[in-house]
Amino acid sequence: MKTDDLSRKADYIGITGSVLCIIHCLVTPVLLVSSSLLQNSPLRAGYLSLDYIFIGINAVAVYFATRHVVSVSLKRSLWGFLAVFSIALVLEHTIPFFTYVAYAASAGLVISHLVNIRQHRLTHAH
Template identity: 30%
Template sequence: MLRQQVAKYADQIGFTGSLFCLIHCILTSGVIVISSAVSHMDDHHHDHAHTLDFWGVLDITMIIISGVAVFFAVKKTKSNILKNGMWLFYSVYALSMMVKYIGYEPLWLAIVSYSASIGLIASHLFNLKQTHTKQKEVCTC
């Protein structure tokens, strides 16, 4: 039952999870982007690694939720480009999020992470629109 519900709402879950993650990233680090950009101008690297505190657990949870959502969402589409795109965006997003836990956080990696998150949001929206349109065509209501 739960598996069917997750499969049915995979794009909504993925979109919401990716959007929530993007908002979380913008609020926690994007708000200080100017000071971050200034500190990264001379290729500054953080001297600390992120820890698995509340925010770390939230990061890991978002990565897992996004992965599950992509897994079920790609099952609903017949477009190989969309399937591969969603997995690519997810892989880049997950990898860029995990790399910060070893203490490597250049500004370009944050930009890549934001871009992958936006790509994942767009992919889920496109997939949702595409599958919703196909369901309307099949419906004989």
Template identity: 30%
Template sequence: MNILYKRTHSDILGIIASSLCLIHCLFTPFLFIAHTGSVLYQDGYSVLWKSLDIVFLALSFIAIHRSTKTTTNPTIKYAFWTSWVLLLCIIVNEKLSLFPLFEEVIYIVSILLVGLHFYNKKYCGCKREKCCAN
């Protein structure tokens, strides 16, 4: 069975993706400060580093999609998707600078997603593998 189709594996993927997103967001300012004087690294790291937002967003979408298909708690489904939409809006706003927003908001949403995946993994699962599948 594919790793993404097991509920616990999708929660683990979500924990990893959200944690890496959080680490990415925490270290981005330090990376750019460290390379402010270097013209050589500015463009290359900038494009690669900024594209990781989209990668983490896609991974979290996959993890949330699979986790919400098999969770036993309907409130968790809404919490997952609300958090993901918030994360999407924050990243789109960061890319397009639509309105001023505190940088710390993305940390809160990332931590929330990690916590939701931990909670879902521990309390909202089935005892049998197929009991929650659609």
């Protein structure tokens, strides 16, 4: 995939990554409690480490989405939500409150990417 294609699709990739992370975070406790497949198996560690993959996907998406953003506040919101999202995911195992912070930051990333898509369309429509 060329970097021009990635820049155009970065917001959609970021939205998809954030929504998948929210779904993953909501489903994980249910699967860990109800599934004997994930009890004391290497698959459990792999499933729980998906958080780091979501951080990586969102970091790449924010990087490419902000390369040509004119609005400084939008650029700061995308990077700020990414920072809060990353910190909250890393620390969610220490304090359960960070799980809710990660949900909020993920929602903030989705909203910021949607605003970026709208801004991009308005800018190129004129």
